[in-house]
Amino acid sequence: MISNNYQKVVIKRPQHWKSPYSNDTYEGRISFYSFGKLKKILGLSKAHFGGACVDIGCGQGYFLLTLTSYFSKVFGIDKNIKISPDVSTGVFSGHQRWDERYQNKTLLDSTREMLRGENALHHNLEILEGDAKSMPVGNKTIDVVFAIDILEHCREKDAIYQEFCRILKNGGSLIYSVPNSVGIAQRLRNILAFFAGVQEDPASEDHKNYHWKKELSLLAQYFTVKKVIGFPFFVKAISPSILVQCCADKTTSSKEKP
Known part of the structure; x- marks a missing residue:
């Protein structure tokens, strides 16, 4: 179960559910949609509770504190870019509020400050x-x-999957979520954004035609795919997000670092 801090946010501040895209993690808020997705993702990792985990692309760290309650070691990893109003990093993306709190800060500095x-x-x-x-x-x-x-x-997926294989123990898991940005799901996403009064994030242009099904064939060269789940709906074809759980039990050509 996700940490009590986030549970209190969801229960006491329902006004922050109004947009499925809405995160303001700098103030400790997380949308109902994102909360549900993180809860589902956490459940997929249950077999590894007590071990070590990496949250790659951790951004402002809105999943990190929850992970510390379930894992003995947690690494939040991201690029230390300078924050600006047009940077797509969760709370700083185009549809989010911007003010002087973020001025002249880097992403990881602001994350450390918040935590x-x-x-x-x-x-x-x-x-x-x-x-x-x-x-x-x-x-x-x-x-x-x-x-x-x-x-x-991301580009260069082979290099990324090799790096995941390098750091994962044999039998470890890669658990990821991606937007279902094709077909019916993309149209539903646009409808939700329209009724929520949310202007589409310009940064989403680079994954407009992201085909998660095609990605699975490349992924299968490095991992054994265990589960593919639609969220929040059972039917994947209409779900805005796809969650995938893979097992690192294959021999790959990944290079180990000295």
Whole structure:
């Protein structure tokens, strides 16, 4: 179950459910839609509770504190880019509020600032600079890699999957979510955005034609695909998000770092 802090947010502040795209994690708020998706993703990792995990593309860290309650070691990894109003990093994306709090800050600095009070209580959390192709983590040391809504933005997937294989223990899991941005699901996404009064995020242009089904064939070269789930609907064809769980039990040509 997701941490009590987020449960209280969802119960006490229902006004923040109004947009399925709405996250303001700087103030500790998370939308009902995102809450439900993270809860589902956390459930998929249950077999690895007590181990070590990576949240790649952690952004403002809105999943990190929850993970510290279930894993012995948590690494939040992202690029340390300078924040600007047009940067797509969760709360800083085009449809989100912008003000002087974020001025002249880098992403990871703002994440550390937001979590500083909590870090004293969570010694098992580290926030590191890196990206999906190069993570500052040892070989075969990680039980779960979480990649939440990042793969649709990435190129060079072979290099990324090799890096995931490098850090994952044998039998470890890759758990990721991607937007279902084709067919009926994309049309439903547009309808939801229209009625929520949300202008489409310009940064989504790079995954307009992301085909999660085609991606599975490449993924299968590196992992055994265990589950493919639609969210929030059971029928994948109409679900805005697709959740995938894979097992790192294949021999690959991934290069180990010294």
